[in-house]
Amino acid sequence: MYIEQLEKSMYDLICETSTNLPKDVRRAVKAAREQEDAGTRAAMSLDTIAKNINMADDKLSPICQDTGLPTFKIKTPIGVNQLEIKAAIKKALIQATKDGKLRPNAVDSITGENSGDNLGDGLPVIKFEQWENDFIEVKLILKGGGCENKNIQYSLPTELEGLGRAGRDLDGIRKCILHSVYQAQGQGCSAGFIGVGIGGDRTSGYELAKDQLFRAVDDVNPNEDLAKMEAYILESANKLGIGTMGFGGEATLLGCKIGVMHRIPASFYVSVAYNCWAYRRMAVDIDATTGAVTNWHYNEGEKLSFDQNEGQAETKQSSRVVELSAPISEEQIRDLKVGDVVKISGRMYTGRDAIHKHLSENDAPVDLDGQIIYHCGPVVLKNDDGGYEIVAAGPTTSIREEPYQGDIMKKFGIRAVIGKGGMGPKTLAALQEHGGVYLNAIGGAAQYYADCIKAVEGVDLLQFGIPEAMWHLRVEDFTAVVTMDSHGNSLHADVDQSSLEKLSQFKEKVFS
Numbered sequence: 058m059y060i061e062q063l064e065k066s067m068y069d070l071i072c073e074t075s076t077n078l079p080k081d082v083r084r085a086v087k088a089a090r091e092q093e094d095a096g097t098r099a100a101m102s103l104d105t106i107a108k109n110i111n112m113a114d115d116k117l118s119p120i121c122q123d124t125g126l127p128t129f130k131i132k133t134p135i136g137v138n139q140l141e142i143k144a145a146i147k148k149a150l151i152q153a154t155k156d157g158k159l160r161p162n163a164v165d166s167i168t169g170e171n172s173g174d175n176l177g178d179g180l181p182v183i184k185f186e187q188w189e190n191d192f193i194e195v196k197l198i199l200k201g202g203g204c205e206n207k208n209i210q211y212s213l214p215t216e217l218e219g220l221g222r223a224g225r226d227l228d229g230i231r232k233c234i235l236h237s238v239y240q241a242q243g244q245g246c247s248a249g250f251i252g253v254g255i256g257g258d259r260t261s262g263y264e265l266a267k268d269q270l271f272r273a274v275d276d277v278n279p280n281e282d283l284a285k286m287e288a289y290i291l292e293s294a295n296k297l298g299i300g301t302m303g304f305g306g307e308a309t310l311l312g313c314k315i316g317v318m319h320r321i322p323a324s325f326y327v328s329v330a331y332n333c334w335a336y337r338r339m340a341v342d343i344d345a346t347t348g349a350v351t352n353w354h355y356n357e358g359e360k361l362s363f364d365q366n367e368g369q370a371e372t373k374q375s376s377r378v379v380e381l382s383a384p385i386s387e388e389q390i391r392d393l394k395v396g397d398v399v400k401i402s403g404r405m406y407t408g409r410d411a412i413h414k415h416l417s418e419n420d421a422p423v424d425l426d427g428q429i430i431y432h433c434g435p436v437v438l439k440n441d442d443g444g445y446e447i448v449a450a451g452p453t454t455s456i457r458e459e460p461y462q463g464d465i466m467k468k469f470g471i472r473a474v475i476g477k478g479g480m481g482p483k484t485l486a487a488l489q490e491h492g493g494v495y496l497n498a499i500g501g502a503a504q505y506y507a508d509c510i511k512a513v514e515g516v517d518l519l520q521f522g523i524p525e526a527m528w529h530l531r532v533e534d535f536t537a538v539v540t541m542d543s544h545g546n547s548l549h550a551d552v553d554q555s556s557l558e559k560l561s562q563f564k565e566k567v568f569s
């Protein structure tokens with residue numbers, strides 16, 4: 058009985074974490090939305106994010122398609138069998154994956170083979186501790202790859218772009234944390250949250266940083282110096298102008314939590330764990346005799362849903378809206394400028410890391426001339442009739458494809474790529490030379506985009522696993538913003554430059 062109940066409790070924890078954004082995070086997103094002026098790109102993005110949060114609620118479906126590397130932190134009373142808890146978690150993960158609450162996200166690091174059930178060598182990550190209480194506490198974080206890739210660790214003293222020297226003191230720490238927000242730009246799906254660990258070694262420093270992500274967004278650090286630093290960072294980082302998705306705007310950082318531990322004399326690390334707005338972490342208390350959940354954490358206050366009429370961004374927006382459908386001509390592409398909004402209907406193909414590598418070495422399985430590639434690794438379920446259903450399908454971070462993208466566009470005649478976070482100079486040059494465009498979709502809005510996908514019309518290279526396969530999608534009114542055009546303009550390069558200038562205003566000493 059205990060075992061079955063425990064499995065159910067773990068299943069509920071996983072589903073809740075993946076589909077229901079915690080109350081404190083909702084409050085932070087809502088505050089960000091109120092900060093942005095209606096009609097701006099940032100406000101429109103936050104409207105889409107708000108819509109997405111509501112849709113995930115209604116459908117009990119993943120908020121974002123990247124359901125992360127499931128990481129459990131567990132405290133048990135002395136005498137509780139930890140092996141049973143581990144087994145229950147594994148069973149629950151398998152079930153949640155089958156039910157489309159998690160994307161099959163565990164791949165063999167060398168061969169790339171997807172295990173299909175979120176289990177694998179070293180996965181899931183489960184860390185146990187004992188405590189004196191008589192109940193079990195289980196915390197879970199589902200932190201996706203895009204924000205994980207923006208984590209950063211500084212070894213002091215160091216020299217930082219925009220800020221100069223960062224020494225081994227509070228002010229050096231201040232500079233590192235501000236720099237960490239700058240370097241993330243929009244690629245970790247800003248507006249984000251950061252957990253910071255001061256001290257330790259490279260491993261325990263990051264561990265401490267990630268532990269901070271379990272703190273409530275609105276708590277106050279009991280260490281006075283750190284409380285001041287948290288407030289300072291939150292205020293200052295929001296002056297960098299990076300904004301939601303790196304589109305420029307007021308809301309860049311929604312939370313900053315800092316922890317400290319001792320270090321050895323030679324090492325001085327500042328470790329920063331960056332979390333996207335889709336900040337999925339939850340915790341439960343479990344009765345150690347029945348296995349049932351007795352308490353859900355992060356439960357204070359009312360649960361906000363987002364009133365769709367609140368943000369009037371869509372009615373006030375002044376961007377030109379262009380309808381597109383593939384095959385697209387060079388002339389149509391050359392007509393698009395940064396800032397235009399496109400609405401796509403018709404065919405698009407997904408392609409991310411494995412596909413880009415594949416296309417650089419092989420022929421394409423379909424004719425890609427004039428076509429659109431969507432950087433996306435969806436959650437997909439197989440229907441009883443053998444067809445497929447897209448459960449969640451937001452964009453992935455495009456910059457990973459930078460080494461391949463331009464060459465592939467030229468080789469196959471691809472006219473548009475959709476992703477998030479923007480791409481670099483090599484792709485920008487190729488867009489100009491070949492006649493291509495980069496379209497930015499809203500990261501994490503996996504339900505919103507899944508809703509635009511009306512059918513799966515085929516799939517190639519499924520051997521790469523569900524997220525990495527090339528899905529042939531039929532979409533309707535799939536909306537994205539032109540952020541890199543065929544005339545050498547890149548909103549991402551502009552925001553990077555202007556935020557670097559703003560960062561350098563924080564050069565002077567603040568904490569002594």
Ligand SMILES: O=C(O)C[C@H](O)C(=O)O
Nearest residue numbers: 123201202203434453454
């Ligand atoms: O893997 C994904 O689907 C997205 C990833 O979390 C990302 O932000 O790039």
Ligand code: SF4
Nearest residue numbers: 121201203246333501
């Ligand atoms: S796509 Fe964005 S929201 Fe989703 S896990 Fe990656 S960084 Fe987070």
